[in-house]
Amino acid sequence: MAWEIARPSRASALHGVDMAGFRIHGDGPAQLRAIPHPAVTVVVEFGDRCFDVRDSEGRSHSGSLALGLGSSPSPVRVEAIECVQVRLSPTTASAILGFPHAELSGKLVGLEDIWGRDALRLRERLHESRSWPERFARVDTMLSARLREDHRVDPEIAWAWHQITLSRGRLRVEHLAARVGWSRQRLWSRFTAQIGLTPKRAAMLVRFDHAVHRLVLGHPPAQVAADSGYADQSHLYRDVRDFTGTPLTSATGEPWLAVDDRAWPSSTKR
Template sequence: MELRNVRGLTGVDITPYDISGGSPGRHLGLPSATATLIIDLADGLVLGTENRSGTDTYRCVLAGMHLRPVTIHHDGSQVGVQVSFSPTAVRTVFGVPAGELMHDATELSQLDAPFARRLHERLAQARRQDRAAVCAAALTDIAADDSPVGDAFAAWDYLARRRGKATIADLVEQSGWSARHLTTLFTAEFGVGPKQAARLMRFDAARAALAAGTPAVDVAIGCGYADQSHMSREFTDLTGHPPRALQKLRAAEFA
């Protein structure tokens, strides 16, 4: 379920999931140009990251954009709801810049304990088929009436509409600011500069196209990579795996 223009709330995608019967293992949480909220309705979501030893367990975890994958440890079953937020939606719902969440995972109760408790209780009580609607209603209840505005958000929207296929020169032309000033504004709000944001957007688009069955050579061209080898290097740098190996790994995660 995608929310569009509900009390100014855009850029939110809600995905309930209910996976069972698999073998215990690990699942990669991949880099993305979105922040992610996961409400776990089982025994807690167990996460491991490269910059921490060991794992942490969360009930409602809000993770910012990241440039390296996180590892989700599971026992073969997972039940919950995943919500993806654009940086604009992060501001609208949680009232903080996306940059404050960058490279980190936070228990939602640390930001808003009453909302975290209310959200988890509503979803735990909801029927499986109603969870997306229940989650959407809870988010719109706390969303600000207006979307944030400013040159940083305009630059992000410009990049997002082009799925990362834009240059700093393009952004400078659109904004009227110098490259240095625009990059400073952009990084302060989102935690990454325009080049890294565009990189994540291209990766998101390429991964979706490959999953849909588009040939790799066509994906590379369509998503703005110099060639297929360039795309492969980017996938390996962001995930540790080239495209084909990543697809096989993802397909086997809950086998």
């Protein structure tokens, strides 16, 4: 398949928002996987919609959609797609999507079900746009217009998420709870309700994301396992299979991971 990838020339005006543009086409349908990533993903489609994604319950979705933090890959059947993909920090997602992020955890939801006619109007405007910079600007304007301060996560939860990402998933829940002055149970409960994953599972996802991108770049598995805080290579292999549904040798060739250094360069600098 041929992949055209575009990046904005400047960062979004909103904190915790990153965007990339995709135009994918080929001679026939291709089976891909959307690999779990430590961000809420919003896809705004504006082409012929020759693709579909299956959720964890086997239901098929096509068109613009939102995907919450998850623990398993989503099969994607692609013939052709044109879209702007947005990655939202889970500390920002609720304020932009307009409802608790936990309700989206591990699920695929049509963007029209979340934004109503705004989603349709945005799709039409992207379709009419003549360039990627114009499309990125339109998406950024929509995200800014929908931002609701009253849906932001607790400052303690935002801090805990930041520490998890900063440590690349190597902090223990007890340490985080002690730093914010909460009990382990309270942090576990509030974090899960607002982020959509338990603190432990969120840390596992962040650690996996860091490790798998190093593997894609060709780093030796033994070194990646040691540097990423895994007990041994077997532990790393289990996590890769858990999150990708394939063994390590296959996972490192997954197209969505292989293009990350072009689509999301800031997140693949290891």
